[in-house]
Amino acid sequence: MKYFLIVPCLFVAAAALSQEFQEKAMDKMAEIAEKCVPAVGANDEDIGELMERKMPSRREGKCLIACFSKELGMMKDGKPSKEGTIAALEPLKADDADLYDKAMKILETCEAELQKETETDECELAVKAAACTHKTGKEMGIDAESIMG
Secondary structure (H helix, E strand, O other), rough: OOOOOOOOHHHHHOOOOOHHHHHHHHHHHHHHHHHHHHHHHHHHHHHHHHHOOOOOHHHHHHHHHHHHHHOOOOOOOEEEHHHHHHHEEEEHHHHOOHHHHHHHHHHHHHHHHHOOOOOOOHHHHHHHHHHHHHHHHOOOOOHHHHHOO
């Protein structure tokens, strides 16, 4: 999606990351996908949009982002969880401290932006969080095209 599937996916394929880190992260994403795709009723079109870095056009695609976020602990009680996101990103610190620091700056920026948000639907909110992550990452020189292949 020109929006990150979820924050960790932003970092999974970064060239600076070790092969071991990338493999573990992708295995985790695949495991979560096996739960989330049927749970939200996502179809190939929804998955395709996300893989093409497009904003989900259907509710199911938006809810897929929310499901991933919840499974990773990055969303709790229908809202983004700063603590959960920090915990989810912790393994990145040992593999690429600079990228981790950038991720923390993105988190701080988006947390402040999302605190002003009046949206209460978790699927819509997850998409807004992803959009903020993309926008802020791009402003910091983290390009989805180079990171996510």
